[in-house]
Amino acid sequence: MPEVKVRKTLVQVETILHEGGPAPEVPQKRAAAMAVIENPYAGGYVEDIQPFMKDLEPLGAEMAQMCIDALGGDASVIEGYGKGAIVGVNGEIEHGALWHVPGGYAMRDSIEKSMAIVPSTKKVGAAGTRLDVPVTHTNASYVRTHYDAVEVGVPDAPRPNELVLVLVMTTAGRIHARIGGLTKDQVKGEDGLR
């Protein structure tokens, strides 16, 4: 099993007070944890890459905790999540897909109400590539106020043989959400959708 070699981590937190409209009493917070790791499959086609998903589980748990800590340490305030990966240019998009399972379940294991699928995105790119990580409600994908996205990136990563792995958590919906639809108070919490 390939070893997970972490070069660096970057945690980004946004505290959004308003966007030109009435400021809510509590600002929206959005945290992203990023880890830059070596891509064990860079440079050539490898058929069986699945074992690496298991190897990534401890890093996923560490990154989920980094997000929670950055938002104050209480997982019960988390309302939205998302995940993503940027694959250095000596890798392939499929290497980024390895993050779906360990990244998603790391967050769902640490957030009690998390029946919803974790939205995600990934791309191949050079160092400094930015990624717009989609965000939806943790317990019901159709909560319209929580459709959001957080832009992330690491200036010096991914190098060609690296992966940037990303987890995102938010404490609220968009700051001036007002386009109707399902709200968090109406969530049934049975199927992860509504």
Next chain:
Amino acid sequence: MKLRKIVTLVEETRTEMGREVSPPARRSLAAAVIANPFAGVWAEDLSELIETGEALGKLLGDEALAALGCAATDVEGYGKAALVGELGELEHAAALLHPKLGAPLRTVIGGGKALVPSSKAIGRAGEILDVPLGHKDAAYVRSHFDGMRLRISDAPRPGEIVVAVALQRTGRPLPRVGGLTHDEIEGADGLR
């Protein structure tokens, strides 16, 4: 001060070129997105921005220190920068950064003899801002010449300014270009 958002970054480098960085190199940044009260108009007197700079020295210093996650006395370096939206002028950045921001920032970290290295620019939303870093008590410490990059996709809007403060717990990940080191400083004149 009309504050729209705060962004913090904290970076930890654990390895570089396969070599362990021990202790890991850590640096943090806190940035505020504020309305520019003088966007699109000439103002001779910039004292409103000077006062805002003083408030931001404390606010951003506190935020950056919390993100760095160490004792104030463990901070080894600092830096500051501002990015003015297209309806402002470079002098607005100067008003925020130079007259009053430094003193409250130094108070947050328990002092600092060296000049706070700085940078400023005018740019659009999503422009990259390079925030310089240098040793807080001796500007010539070569291992601590560093910088952090900030990009906020939605700021500064034309009538806004992004103001950033960066702190470093250590110097660069694996410094090896010689010069004055952290352990050799006299810390008397802010230079050596």
